[in-house]
Amino acid sequence: MSTRGISSRASALPDDHYRKLGDVVALLTRAFQLERGLVRMLGGWLPGVPYWDAKLAMGDHLWAHAQCAARLLRRLHELKETAAERQECRAVDTLLGILGSAPEGKGFLTGLYGVAMPRLSELYSSWTKDVDPVMDPFSRSILNDGSAELARQAAWFEGYQPIYSPGSLVRNREWAAGIAAAFDAIDLPAGVWRSGAEPAANDTFACAAAPMRDECFQTAQVNEMNRRTLATFEEKRLAIFYNHSQEMQFAESLGAILHETPEMPWAFHYDLARHCVDEIRHTRMGCTRLEQLGQKLEDFPMLLQNYSLRAKLDPVERFCMMTLVIEASSFEKKRAGLKMFTEQGDETSARYESFDIRDEMQHVNFGHTWVPIMLRVNQDPRSVSDLIQHCQDILADALKNERRGVTDTRLASKEEQDLPLSTLPASQY
Numbered sequence: 223m224s225t226r227g228i229s230s231r232a233s234a235l236p237d238d239h240y241r242k243l244g245d246v247v248a249l250l251t252r253a254f255q256l257e258r259g260l261v262r263m264l265g266g267w268l269p270g271v272p273y274w275d276a277k278l279a280m281g282d283h284l285w286a287h288a289q290c291a292a293r294l295l296r297r298l299h300e301l302k303e304t305a306a307e308r309q310e311c312r313a314v315d316t317l318l319g320i321l322g323s324a325p326e327g328k329g330f331l332t333g334l335y336g337v338a339m340p341r342l343s344e345l346y347s348s349w350t351k352d353v354d355p356v357m358d359p360f361s362r363s364i365l366n367d368g369s370a371e372l373a374r375q376a377a378w379f380e381g382y383q384p385i386y387s388p389g390s391l392v393r394n395r396e397w398a399a400g401i402a403a404a405f406d407a408i409d410l411p412a413g414v415w416r417s418g419a420e421p422a423a424n425d426t427f428a429c430a431a432a433p434m435r436d437e438c439f440q441t442a443q444v445n446e447m448n449r450r451t452l453a454t455f456e457e458k459r460l461a462i463f464y465n466h467s468q469e470m471q472f473a474e475s476l477g478a479i480l481h482e483t484p485e486m487p488w489a490f491h492y493d494l495a496r497h498c499v500d501e502i503r504h505t506r507m508g509c510t511r512l513e514q515l516g517q518k519l520e521d522f523p524m525l526l527q528n529y530s531l532r533a534k535l536d537p538v539e540r541f542c543m544m545t546l547v548i549e550a551s552s553f554e555k556k557r558a559g560l561k562m563f564t565e566q567g568d569e570t571s572a573r574y575e576s577f578d579i580r581d582e583m584q585h586v587n588f589g590h591t592w593v594p595i596m597l598r599v600n601q602d603p604r605s606v607s608d609l610i611q612h613c614q615d616i617l618a619d620a621l622k623n624e625r626r627g628v629t630d631t632r633l634a635s636k637e638e639q640d641l642p643l644s645t646l647p648a649s650q651y
């Protein structure tokens with residue numbers, strides 16, 4: 223641990239202006255609420271931001287905030303503040319509600335990265351200086367790292383121009399001014415609005431019903447790649463990595479769950495944050511491999527239908543469908559893909575697939591851990607196996623309709639409705 227700036231000579235010690243233990247606990251508790259709020263807000267806005275490259279960056283940021291929150295909570299537990307997770311301050315909740323209730327993606331990015339991130343970075347930096355470096359270098363280090371990360375994210379946005387949308391990003395100045403005014407009006411260390419400044423509580427925002435994409439992309443409701451007969455190794459490989467590039471839909475569904483489950487414990491939000499950023503990483507893997515294979519992402523349609531289907535489900539059904547149905551049934555195809563790449567001597571594709579399979583094993587475990595708890599928390603009387611069956615039925619209907627290219631279930635023939643799930647196309651993201 224760095225002891226730079228701390229003299230061992232008592233006479234050289236600075237004035238003892240440091241906060242007492244109870245005050246440090248209050249700051250850390252406040253920072254935890256903010257960091258957890260940022261994780262859930264970034265997840266909830268992932269589908270509503272239209273810029274592909276910004277979504278990839280938001281994944282990195284979301285994970286950085288999740289790790290900061292985890293460090294804060296661990297430190298609070300070390301300081302015997304075991305109930306810190308549940309000590310949420312109403313004023314901070316209102317501030318987070320204001321930040322999240324942006325009119326559209328551009329405004330959200332401008333308010334969050336252009337105003338909130340630099341303000342919070344300054345705040346954490348000032349809190350760092352208030353913590354006793356001899357007795358609590360741990361809290362200082364967490365706040366200092368949190369401040370640096372917030373500044374890094376603000377700097378990213380300052381230089382940000384979308385790659386796949388024409389022109390420069392027009393910042394929503396009016397929205398940013400409103401967010402700045404909210405920060406001026408709140409006393410975050412005290413957790414109160416300044417006298418006479420309390421804003422009306424904002425309703426929590428609703429996640430986008432359909433995911434947004436940059437203007438340059440074509441969008442599609444049916445995965446044509448999965449409907450084709452893929453004859454050659456090259457065609458099969460292209461289909462696998464195109465499907466990976468479309469895992470953004472999966473990340474967006476998980477991000478929406480992050481936002482829509484305020485009742486769940488932090489341990490769930492932490493696992494879900496990891497799950498979400500893993501799927502963004504798989505998206506990046508798909509895009510990277512397509513590029514390595516000489517393809518341009520812009521030449522492929524962006525799929526939207528699977529997110530939209532899942533957006534109609536409640537969070538526990540959505541999470542169960544994603545983990546215990548879709549991911550749990552994906553291994554046969556994934557292992558066949560890995561075998562094909564290995565036999566063909568395609569080491570890069572094999573490496574990508576082998577890491578992906580291990581990630582997916584962890585995701586299924588998340589489902590086994592959390593679906594029963596979600597049911598209990600929501601006082602949902604269904605058993606896990608009933609819920610799995612229910613989700614399989616919904617998915618089978620949707621996949622049959624996709625296979626036929628129809629959107630109305632009533633148009634599917636009886637024969638097709640009875641097809642077993644395993645014969646349906648692998649449109650699993």
Ligand SMILES: [Fe+2]
Nearest residue numbers: 469500501504
């Ligand atoms: Fe994945």
Ligand SMILES: [Fe+2]
Nearest residue numbers: 549581582585
């Ligand atoms: Fe996964």
